[in-house]
Amino acid sequence: MDANQEPTVNRRPSLLYGALSLVLPGLGQAIAGQFRRGSGIFLTFIVLAGLSIWTVAQRARFPDLTLSAQIFWIVFLECAALLLFLICIRYLLNRFLIKDVSGQVFTQWGLIIFYAVAIFLIADSLLSNAGTSEELQQVYESTTVFSAAIFAVFWFWQIGDAARIGARQEIPSMGPAIASACLLIFVLGWNITQIDLPKAIEEYRDTQVILRQLIWPWEAAFEFEVVSVEATARVQAPCPEGEIGPPENEPIAGESWIIVTPTCGELSVLSLSGEFTPGTELTITGGNFTPGSEVEIFWKNPIGNPFRPRGVGETIIPIDENGEFVTNLNIPQALIPDTAVGAQIHTVVIREESTVVFTWRLSREMKLALVGMLETIMLGLMATFFGIIFAVPLSFLAARNLMSNIVSTISAITGGLLLAVAGLILAGLITGQISSLLGGLSENPILIALIGLVLVLGLGYLGWRLGSWGLATLGERAPAILSRILTAFLFALIGAAFGYALGLFFSRGIRAIILPDEVAALTEDRYAIFGAGVLGVISFIYAYRINFDGEIRIGMIIYAIVRTIMNIVRAIEPLIWALVGIIWVGPGPFAGTIALTLHTIAALGKLYSESIESIDPGPLEAIQATGGNRLQTIIYAVIPQVLPPFISFTIYRWDINVRLSTVIGLVGGGGIGFILIQWIRQFEYEAAGLAVWLIAITVSVLDYVSSEIRERFV
Amino acid sequence: MLQIENLTKIYDDGTQALTDVSFTVEEGEFLVVIGLSGSGKSTLLRCINRLVEPTEGRITWNGRDITAADQSELREIRREIGMIFQHFNLVKRSTVMTNVLSGRLGYTPPAWSLINRFRKEDRVRAMQALERVGIPDKAGNRADELSGGQQQRVGIARALMQEPKMILADEPVASLDPVLAHSILGNLERINQEDNMTVICSLHFLDLVQRYASRVIGLRDGVIVFEGDSQDIRQLSDERFKEIYGEEAERLGG
Ligand SMILES: Nc1ncnc2c1ncn2[C@@H]1O[C@H](COP(=O)(O)OP(=O)(O)OP(=O)(O)O)[C@@H](O)[C@H]1O
Ligand SMILES: [Mg+2]
Numbered sequence: 001m002d003a004n005q006e007p008t009v010n011r012r013p014s015l016l017y018g019a020l021s022l023v024l025p026g027l028g029q030a031i032a033g034q035f036r037r038g039s040g041i042f043l044t045f046i047v048l049a050g051l052s053i054w055t056v057a058q059r060a061r062f063p064d065l066t067l068s069a070q071i072f073w074i075v076f077l078e079c080a081a082l083l084l085f086l087i088c089i090r091y092l093l094n095r096f097l098i099k100d101v102s103g104q105v106f107t108q109w110g111l112i113i114f115y116a117v118a119i120f121l122i123a124d125s126l127l128s129n130a131g132t133s134e135e136l137q138q139v140y141e142s143t144t145v146f147s148a149a150i151f152a153v154f155w156f157w158q159i160g161d162a163a164r165i166g167a168r169q170e171i172p173s174m175g176p177a178i179a180s181a182c183l184l185i186f187v188l189g190w191n192i193t194q195i196d197l198p199k200a201i202e203e204y205r206d207t208q209v210i211l212r213q214l215i216w217p218w219e220a221a222f223e224f225e226v227v228s229v230e231a232t233a234r235v236q237a238p239c240p241e242g243e244i245g246p247p248e249n250e251p252i253a254g255e256s257w258i259i260v261t262p263t264c265g266e267l268s269v270l271s272l273s274g275e276f277t278p279g280t281e282l283t284i285t286g287g288n289f290t291p292g293s294e295v296e297i298f299w300k301n302p303i304g305n306p307f308r309p310r311g312v313g314e315t316i317i318p319i320d321e322n323g324e325f326v327t328n329l330n331i332p333q334a335l336i337p338d339t340a341v342g343a344q345i346h347t348v349v350i351r352e353e354s355t356v357v358f359t360w361r362l363s364r365e366m367k368l369a370l371v372g373m374l375e376t377i378m379l380g381l382m383a384t385f386f387g388i389i390f391a392v393p394l395s396f397l398a399a400r401n402l403m404s405n406i407v408s409t410i411s412a413i414t415g416g417l418l419l420a421v422a423g424l425i426l427a428g429l430i431t432g433q434i435s436s437l438l439g440g441l442s443e444n445p446i447l448i449a450l451i452g453l454v455l456v457l458g459l460g461y462l463g464w465r466l467g468s469w470g471l472a473t474l475g476e477r478a479p480a481i482l483s484r485i486l487t488a489f490l491f492a493l494i495g496a497a498f499g500y501a502l503g504l505f506f507s508r509g510i511r512a513i514i515l516p517d518e519v520a521a522l523t524e525d526r527y528a529i530f531g532a533g534v535l536g537v538i539s540f541i542y543a544y545r546i547n548f549d550g551e552i553r554i555g556m557i558i559y560a561i562v563r564t565i566m567n568i569v570r571a572i573e574p575l576i577w578a579l580v581g582i583i584w585v586g587p588g589p590f591a592g593t594i595a596l597t598l599h600t601i602a603a604l605g606k607l608y609s610e611s612i613e614s615i616d617p618g619p620l621e622a623i624q625a626t627g628g629n630r631l632q633t634i635i636y637a638v639i640p641q642v643l644p645p646f647i648s649f650t651i652y653r654w655d656i657n658v659r660l661s662t663v664i665g666l667v668g669g670g671g672i673g674f675i676l677i678q679w680i681r682q683f684e685y686e687a688a689g690l691a692v693w694l695i696a697i698t699v700s701v702l703d704y705v706s707s708e709i710r711e712r713f714v
Numbered sequence: 715m716l717q718i719e720n721l722t723k724i725y726d727d728g729t730q731a732l733t734d735v736s737f738t739v740e741e742g743e744f745l746v747v748i749g750l751s752g753s754g755k756s757t758l759l760r761c762i763n764r765l766v767e768p769t770e771g772r773i774t775w776n777g778r779d780i781t782a783a784d785q786s787e788l789r790e791i792r793r794e795i796g797m798i799f800q801h802f803n804l805v806k807r808s809t810v811m812t813n814v815l816s817g818r819l820g821y822t823p824p825a826w827s828l829i830n831r832f833r834k835e836d837r838v839r840a841m842q843a844l845e846r847v848g849i850p851d852k853a854g855n856r857a858d859e860l861s862g863g864q865q866q867r868v869g870i871a872r873a874l875m876q877e878p879k880m881i882l883a884d885e886p887v888a889s890l891d892p893v894l895a896h897s898i899l900g901n902l903e904r905i906n907q908e909d910n911m912t913v914i915c916s917l918h919f920l921d922l923v924q925r926y927a928s929r930v931i932g933l934r935d936g937v938i939v940f941e942g943d944s945q946d947i948r949q950l951s952d953e954r955f956k957e958i959y960g961e962e963a964e965r966l967g968g
Contacts, residue, residue: 618803621765622869626876627793627820635827636816640807 017166018159025155028162034171041158041177048154048184052147055188075148076155082118083152086111119149143191150184210685217689221366228354231256231286232300235346237279237331239264243343251287258286258350268312268333278312279331282348287324289352294318295325300347301334319352365687368675373694376671379592380658386593387600387657388650394601395608396634398562401620402612406555408468411487411548415471416464417494423463427455475548487548488540495539496532503531562605569602574660578669592669596657604653611645612638648710655706662695715740716762716880716912721771723757723936731757732936735771739914739929741879744906746923747916748940749933750959755916758933759882762914763795764788775880793820796873798902800885802865806858810849810868813857814840817875836875843871847901863894870901881905883915887922895919899926924948932958 021028025045030038049072057068090111094104123145157176164172236245245264251257265280289295297315298306308315309332317327329348336344362370396402431452438444471490475483507524543550577598581591619637628636665673676691716739723732731754739745747755760766762773764780773780780791796817804813818836819827826832844850847867852860857868866886873881883902887895899915903926906913917923923930923944930947932940940958 616803616806618799618801619805622797622799622803622872623816623819625763625765625792625795625797625882626817626872627789627791628816629789629824631824632816632819632822632827635830636808636812636819637805640805643807 014163014167014169018163021159021162025158026162028159029165032162032165034165037165037171038162041161044177044181045154045158048151048181051188052144052151052184055147055191056144058192072144072148075144076151079119079145079149079152080155083115083156086115087156115149115153119145143187146187147184150180150187154180154184213685214689214692217686217693220363220686220690223359223361223363224356225359226354227357229256229289229352231258231350233258233260233284233348234263235260235282235331235348236264236343237267237334237346238343239266239280240343246345254288256286256288256350256352258284258348260284260348265331267331267336270333276311279333282329282331283326284329284348284350285324285326286319286350287322289319289323289325289350290355291319291321291323293353293355295350295352297327297329298349298351299332299334300349302336302344302346306349317350365679365684365690369672369687369690369694372665372672372675372691373698375589376661376665376673376695377658377698379589379596379661379664379669379671380654382593383596383600383657383661384650384654386597387604387653390597390601391604391608392646394562394566394605395612396638397558398566398605398609399612400559401615401617402634402638403555403559404553406553406558407551408554409472409475409549410491410543410546410552411471411475411483412468413552413554414467414487414491414494414543415474416468418490419463419467419470420460421463422467423459423461424456426463427452427459430459431455472549483548484544488543491543492536492540496536499531499533499535500528501531502535503528506531563609566602566605569598570606572599574599574664575667578664578667582668587668587670587674589670592661592664592671595664595669596661599660600653600657604649607649607653608642608646611642611649615641644713647713651706651709655702658702659699662699715776716914717772717774718762719772719774721758721761721773722769723754723761723766724769730936732761732768735933735936735938737931737938737941739912741912742906742910743912744903744926744928745912745914746927746930747914747933748918748920748923748930748958749916753933754936755933756884757936759797759884759914759916762882763792763797765797789820793876794879796876796878796881798866798869798873798881798883798886800888802862802869804857804865804868804872806856808857809853810844810855810857810860811837811840811853813868814843814853814871814875817843817872820876840871840875843874844868846874847871862890863898866890866894866898867901870898870905874905878911880912880914883913885916885918888918895922896925902926920947934958934960 017028017032019028020031021041024042026038026040026042028038029035029041032038053065053069053072056072057065090107093107098104098107123142154177157180161172161177233249234246236243239245243264245262248261248263249257249259251259261283262280265282268279269277271277284297286295295317297309297317299309300306309329312330312332313328315329317325319325331346334346431448434451435441435444435448438448441448471487475487478486504524504527507520507527511524511527512520546552574595577595578592579595581594584594585591615638619641620633623633623637661669661671662673662676665671665675666677668674672691672695676688676695679685679688679691718738719736721732721735722730724730735754735758747758749755757766761768762775762780764783768781771781775791775795778787778791780788783791805816808816812830815832815836818832818839822832822836841850841853844853847870849860849864849867849871852864852868857865860868869886881902886902887898890898899922902913902915905911915926917927924947927944927947929943930940931938934957940954
């Protein structure tokens, strides 16, 4: 029987499976027994088709998916037709012409290349067939053709795959499918990310200016002074008979000089009728100016007002290669106040074009950038510092190996929790009283916060100890059934409180999403009481069943809570925390510090607790075996083992924090990032370049230093 | 006197490591526990100072019920029972002195530990303990700079610091070579005889057992299958041997 059945299975026509897959991709494979392969192919198909159509729609900027699907479908059919034609050719060639294997491989590759080239060449014509309407024309885009062509390959591959699986041949490789899927995703990705190489090349030149400023901004790091060189000579005007004017200048070594001859002459005159009589011609010789530069002549009247003499000769004079010049100038017309009597002394001023001189003083931008950098480093440092303070104790609570063996009886936990809460409330009340005695929180914030902290910790702990001791002792002394019921009742109280909160949360947090807030608020009491009732009863039953001295793995509960909170905090990006910080305390380094600290606590807490979990448990047992308590075990067996990883992680984190704080600055968390983003917005690319350079230098120095330190310790 | 009654240990994963084990150890005995790997020797020793919580049964020591002790009582009991481990369990990065001093933690107020403080006489005692095991010159070295044998001596010195009335030694020489094994066990034997201290020790090698044990207990799959003195061990018949060590076991040397 069996022997007869086998061949019939083999003879099942494979074309049937191929046809099934032609209708619905993956169906042939699924029916032939390869269910996972079939459904995988089907899913891939749906995803790829959806993605392609969506991309086509995006390109056309008309998100009409039906229309895009239609176009895609038409182009796909055309490609498929071409492919089918090639497949038939291949079949005929292999069947009648080419018999040797290498020849067949050769034709196969030839046809693949032919297909690719054909698609490239006829892309336009394929698309122009797609439709005539205005909108359809917009889809004119090679992406559509390429993705449709690859899609066709994938389609035919899975038909062939189904046929071969159906014929019980050995399972074909997924290679072509994976390759074409990857190619398709590449084509689509290229399009979705809007990669545009020609544009990148064309517009590169415009960027050059900015890039140069960004890459080498050091000119902006220093201050430059504008310096102008001046030389003066005195001339007397008017010049009555017999006067010789002031003495001529002498050339001075190492300083710019001018000599004016003669030093006494008449002013130009412009008569009322508009007739201009030029004044005495002066010869001006000068030396020790900057060779190749130009000087400008000013005339300063006796009152001391300089002006450009006009219409009396050149006033812009080039300097020769020796730094000298000679020029002629008629004494210009100058208004002399009526009160002035007799000869007046005028001054010829020769001013060399002002030059910009380098000074060793840092520019304002550089100073700002340096201050910002310092702020950033300190921000990272403070965040790391606070992070350590909180992360170390938390990490011990989040270390499984230390927490898993902490168990306590239910009565101790119940009593402790109740009295601890009572202690906390008491601490709050006392702090409030003290605060009002001291004149309110705004008067003495630090003192009151300190008192509050001490009270909360002290009374909370005291309440915990007292409660756990009290209820446990009571449980032992009182009749068994009484303490059992009492413990269960108190435990149920805690459970009910928790249930009440949960009910409120459900009502306010979840029902309020669906219902209007006021409607949800109307019945929230009911939910709260329901939650309290259910959890209260469950807690009572649980506590009653395990009895008052039943043990609870309180360590694991604390471990789970701390771990969960740390994971949530760590999963939220520091950037988000920065936003929270900015809303909380306003933009600035403090907001950045808060953001980084929160994230650092969670991240370091996790790293620390993992290194605690990986310590050698031997020494721990040894210290326990000597009678050491938990504190001593931690100090003598855990800390020596975790110190090196702790230091290493801390420095690593400091490194990260400095990097992060530059980023956090960008959103307003202070430091250099804050300055940088402002400069970029104001198009001050040189200043921005300075900031970028400072960040790069700091980060690489830090990188080096931190890896050096870490090497020392590990 | 240590009295173990109906001790059973089932680990969380369901492994039954000890089944209904009962025996008594008189003061000053050198009791050796033998058995195949996995037979429950370590579990037995660790149950005695409750590094492992017994599932059932009672352990009483000089009239105190160890199994019923609460945390603070347990610490008081533990500090009178020294323990020596196969892998020494020293804190490798700490100095030898710190490791030895840590044996004194049960007598030191916990708050002192925050500033690494010990009594002056404890430091003197630590030097004496190191002298007793023969390595006083290593006090300042880091523990991982010492050889295996030296590290185990530090382990013994640490146990001595507790001024214990009993020492539990879990395969103290399994990771040492034979010569060192004799010198370490010699140390234990001297302590046993000079201070009349009870020693419970698990061992692998029968010749060591014959040389040092005053009494022997054989465990197999968590059940006591042999009890006798060192004479009995010497005269162990092949069948008895196979009862302890299983059918496939071959007797070497002996
Ligand atoms: N922490 C544990 N959790 C679960 N099973 C354990 C644990 N410790 C030991 N066991 C199991 O209990 C049994 C007894 O182990 P134990 O370590 O006491 O044997 P042993 O005689 O000391 O072996 P060895 O000579 O290899 O040290 C073994 O089957 C072991 O796998
Ligand atoms: Mg063992």
